[in-house]
Amino acid sequence: MGGDHAPEEIVAGAVAAVRDHDVRLVLVGQAWRIRRELDLYGMVGKIPIVHADEALDMGEGALASWRKPRSSIAIACHLIKQGRASALVSAGSTAGVVATSRLRLKGQQGVLRPAIAVTLPTRPRPTIMLDAGATTDVKPEGLVQFAALGTAYAQILLGLERPTVGLLTIGTEPAKGNKTTRRAHELLTTGSHGMEFTGNVEGHDLLTGKVDVVVTDGFTGNVALKTMEGTIRTAFAEVRDAMTSTPAARMGALLQRRRFQDLRDRLDPDTYGGGVLLGLNGTVVIAHGASRARAVTSACDLAHRLAAGRIVERIREQVALTRTSRFGRWTHGDRDGTDRQPDRTPEDVPRLPEARPAADTVPDRKEPPAAP
Amino acid sequence: MGGDHAPEEIVAGAVAAVRDHDVRLVLVGQAWRIRRELDLYGMVGKIPIVHADEALDMGEGALASWRKPRSSIAIACHLIKQGRASALVSAGSTAGVVATSRLRLKGQQGVLRPAIAVTLPTRPRPTIMLDAGATTDVKPEGLVQFAALGTAYAQILLGLERPTVGLLTIGTEPAKGNKTTRRAHELLTTGSHGMEFTGNVEGHDLLTGKVDVVVTDGFTGNVALKTMEGTIRTAFAEVRDAMTSTPAARMGALLQRRRFQDLRDRLDPDTYGGGVLLGLNGTVVIAHGASRARAVTSACDLAHRLAAGRIVERIREQVALTRTSRFGRWTHGDRDGTDRQPDRTPEDVPRLPEARPAADTVPDRKEPPAAP
Structure with a gap:
C-alpha cells in the first residue's frame, strides 16, 4: 500500500516478479483493492493476499508505527516473524517502514543498530553505501558493524568473496575526520574482522567505484546521498538547457537523444533508488516512494535473492568476527539486546492483532513463500 | 608559495588583481622567485614583497604550522597581526593554512570555532555553505555561531540585508537529524538571533538556491562538498561519453560545444572553488590548490571586498546577537578564549621571527596595504 503509485504499480511490479523472476510472494494490504488490480492481470487466486485494514501514509513518520498496529507493513513484519515470509518489500515512507520494522522484527542478535544500504550507480559494478539514514548517531563500534553488514550484503549482491570496504570521511590520512570516524578507522585497521578494509x-x-562498500553514519550518508541525487538532477537540467539553447544545439540534441535517455535512466534515483534495511530479524527492502512497476519488480527480485542468500545468517557470522578485536576494548558484546530498542521496553510494544489471510485468496500452503 | 602552480600563476593573478581590480597587496614568499615572476610583467618595485624562508608543502597538514614558523603563510599572518595587512590569500594546503592561521591569528573574541565558507554555483546568486571542513566536531551552539558567521559573510558577499539561513540535515521536520542538529534547530528557532532562519x-x-546560507558541521559539509564535486565530474564525463558515442552524437556535440564549455566552467570546482576561513582575527581566503591566475585574481578581489566590508567587525556584531537567546542556556559566553585553541596554551606557540621586508622591494609606506 506504500508509495506514490500504490496499489496499481506495486501489484503490476509484483505480478512481473512472479511471472518473470519466479519470485513467490504474498501481497499485504486492502484485499479488495489488490484483488481488483490482480484481476487486470488474470492473477486472482494465483498470488495470495493478506488483508491489512490500515496503511501508513507517505507523510507519516516513525510515530505512525505505534498508532497503526494493523498497517500493511506491520502485518508484513508479522508474516516474517511467523516464518510465513522471509523478506518484505515496501515503497512506503522510509521513516515509517524503518520504525515499524525495527519495532516488529527487532534487531538481530549482536547487531547494535540497523543500517540502510543503498547502491550507487558506479561502473562496472555498483557501490554499496550504508547507512543511508536508519541510524543518525553512531558510535565507532557501530560503524565497524556497518562495515560487517555491508560486507555480508556485498557478498550476496555483488557475488564477491572479499568486497573492499572504505570509511567515508574527509581525507585519506587516518587522522582525518571527526572523533567517531577517527576511532572507527583505528578499530577497523587494528582488529582482524574478516573484512577487506582499505x-x-x-x-x-x-561515484568512482574506489571501494565496494562505503561505510558512514546515517546522517552523513543521507546528506551525501541526497546531495548526489540533487547534483545529478541539477547537472542534467543544466545539460538539457545547454542542449536546447540554440537551434544548432537543439539539432545536436536530437542526434543524441537515445544515449541521453539511457544515461538519465541509469543515474536517476527513481531507477536505482531504494535501499535495504540490514540488521533486523528479517530482510526489509525499501523501494523508492516514486517506484513504478519496473522498480517494484527489481525490489522483489532483490528481496528474493537476499533471502535465498541467507543474508540474516551471513550478517550474524560477519558481525561475530568483528568482536575478535585485538584490544578487547569492545563494548557492544555486553549490550546485545539492550541497546537496540532504547526507547521502549518490549512490554510497551502494542499488541499486534493476529494476521489473518483474506479468506478466499490465500491458498493453504505449508511452506513459507519466499518474499511477500 | 602555495598551490600547484606557485609562484607563477599566483604572481600572475596578483598582478591582474592590482592592475584590474585596484587591490593593494603584498606578496609573501621567496623573494628572488617572486621578483623573477614580477619582472615578466614589469611590476618589480610596484608590488611589495615580504621574504619568507620556508613554505608549507601541499602534502603537509596541520603539524607543519608548528614545524615551520617562518613559512610564507605564518609571515603573512604576522603582517595581519602587525596591522600591515587586513586579509591574506593562499592557495596552499587547506589543512596547513587553517592550522597556521588559527595558531597565528587566533579566534576572534566570542567565536567558539572558525568555519570555512564556500560558495556553491547556484543561480541566480550563489549559495554559501559553511563549515566546509575547518571544525569537524561542532556543538549545537557552534552551529548557531556558524549561522551568524554565514549571515555576516552573505551580507557582504551577496549584498543582502537579511540572508536566509538553513540548517543542513536529513529532513525538513525539526525532529529530523542527529542529536546536534536537532538541538541546533531548537536554538535557532527559539532565540532572537538577528538572523533569518528558515x-x-x-x-x-x-544546488537549488533554497536558502542563501547553509549551515553544517565541518565533517558533513566537507563530505557534501566533495560529493557534489565528484558527482558533477562523473556526470560530465558520462555526458561527454554520451555525446561522442556515435558519429551522429559527435556531430551534435560540435553544435553544442560553446554552451557546454560555459556550463563546465561554471560548475567546475577549480573555478568556483576555494573558501574563506571565518572567525579569526583577520580574513583568510583559501584558493583552490589547482588555482590558475584567474582564480587567484578573484580570490584577491574577494579578500579585498571582505576587508573593505569589515567582515571581522560584522561577525563580532552578529555573533553577539546570538547570545541573547531566550533560555539563557548558552555556555559559550563563559568560554571565550579558552575553547578556541584547546590543544596548546599560548605559551607553547613557537616564537615567530620578526617579519622583515626584503630590503629593496618594499616601499616605505605608512598605511597598511589592503590585501597581501
Whole structure:
C-alpha cells in the first residue's frame, strides 16, 4: 500500500516478479483493492493476499508505527516473524517502514543498530553505501558493524568473496575526520574482522567505484546521498538547457537523444533508488516512494535473492568476527539486546492483532513463500 | 608559495588583481622567485614583497604550522597581526593554512570555532555553505555561531540585508537529524538571533538556491562538498561519453560545444572553488590548490571586498546577537578564549621571527596595504 503509485504499480511490479523472476510472494494490504488490480492481470487466486485494514501514509513518520498496529507493513513484519515470509518489500515512507520494522522484527542478535544500504550507480559494478539514514548517531563500534553488514550484503549482491570496504570521511590520512570516524578507522585497521578494509574514502570517491562498500553514519550518508541525487538532477537540467539553447544545439540534441535517455535512466534515483534495511530479524527492502512497476519488480527480485542468500545468517557470522578485536576494548558484546530498542521496553510494544489471510485468496500452503 | 602552480600563476593573478581590480597587496614568499615572476610583467618595485624562508608543502597538514614558523603563510599572518595587512590569500594546503592561521591569528573574541565558507554555483546568486571542513566536531551552539558567521559573510558577499539561513540535515521536520542538529534547530528557532532562519534543508537543496546560507558541521559539509564535486565530474564525463558515442552524437556535440564549455566552467570546482576561513582575527581566503591566475585574481578581489566590508567587525556584531537567546542556556559566553585553541596554551606557540621586508622591494609606506 506504500508509495506514490500504490496499489496499481506495486501489484503490476509484483505480478512481473512472479511471472518473470519466479519470485513467490504474498501481497499485504486492502484485499479488495489488490484483488481488483490482480484481476487486470488474470492473477486472482494465483498470488495470495493478506488483508491489512490500515496503511501508513507517505507523510507519516516513525510515530505512525505505534498508532497503526494493523498497517500493511506491520502485518508484513508479522508474516516474517511467523516464518510465513522471509523478506518484505515496501515503497512506503522510509521513516515509517524503518520504525515499524525495527519495532516488529527487532534487531538481530549482536547487531547494535540497523543500517540502510543503498547502491550507487558506479561502473562496472555498483557501490554499496550504508547507512543511508536508519541510524543518525553512531558510535565507532557501530560503524565497524556497518562495515560487517555491508560486507555480508556485498557478498550476496555483488557475488564477491572479499568486497573492499572504505570509511567515508574527509581525507585519506587516518587522522582525518571527526572523533567517531577517527576511532572507527583505528578499530577497523587494528582488529582482524574478516573484512577487506582499505582505508578512508572521500565524497568524491562515491561515484568512482574506489571501494565496494562505503561505510558512514546515517546522517552523513543521507546528506551525501541526497546531495548526489540533487547534483545529478541539477547537472542534467543544466545539460538539457545547454542542449536546447540554440537551434544548432537543439539539432545536436536530437542526434543524441537515445544515449541521453539511457544515461538519465541509469543515474536517476527513481531507477536505482531504494535501499535495504540490514540488521533486523528479517530482510526489509525499501523501494523508492516514486517506484513504478519496473522498480517494484527489481525490489522483489532483490528481496528474493537476499533471502535465498541467507543474508540474516551471513550478517550474524560477519558481525561475530568483528568482536575478535585485538584490544578487547569492545563494548557492544555486553549490550546485545539492550541497546537496540532504547526507547521502549518490549512490554510497551502494542499488541499486534493476529494476521489473518483474506479468506478466499490465500491458498493453504505449508511452506513459507519466499518474499511477500 | 602555495598551490600547484606557485609562484607563477599566483604572481600572475596578483598582478591582474592590482592592475584590474585596484587591490593593494603584498606578496609573501621567496623573494628572488617572486621578483623573477614580477619582472615578466614589469611590476618589480610596484608590488611589495615580504621574504619568507620556508613554505608549507601541499602534502603537509596541520603539524607543519608548528614545524615551520617562518613559512610564507605564518609571515603573512604576522603582517595581519602587525596591522600591515587586513586579509591574506593562499592557495596552499587547506589543512596547513587553517592550522597556521588559527595558531597565528587566533579566534576572534566570542567565536567558539572558525568555519570555512564556500560558495556553491547556484543561480541566480550563489549559495554559501559553511563549515566546509575547518571544525569537524561542532556543538549545537557552534552551529548557531556558524549561522551568524554565514549571515555576516552573505551580507557582504551577496549584498543582502537579511540572508536566509538553513540548517543542513536529513529532513525538513525539526525532529529530523542527529542529536546536534536537532538541538541546533531548537536554538535557532527559539532565540532572537538577528538572523533569518528558515528551517532545515537537505542534501538535494544545496544546488537549488533554497536558502542563501547553509549551515553544517565541518565533517558533513566537507563530505557534501566533495560529493557534489565528484558527482558533477562523473556526470560530465558520462555526458561527454554520451555525446561522442556515435558519429551522429559527435556531430551534435560540435553544435553544442560553446554552451557546454560555459556550463563546465561554471560548475567546475577549480573555478568556483576555494573558501574563506571565518572567525579569526583577520580574513583568510583559501584558493583552490589547482588555482590558475584567474582564480587567484578573484580570490584577491574577494579578500579585498571582505576587508573593505569589515567582515571581522560584522561577525563580532552578529555573533553577539546570538547570545541573547531566550533560555539563557548558552555556555559559550563563559568560554571565550579558552575553547578556541584547546590543544596548546599560548605559551607553547613557537616564537615567530620578526617579519622583515626584503630590503629593496618594499616601499616605505605608512598605511597598511589592503590585501597581501
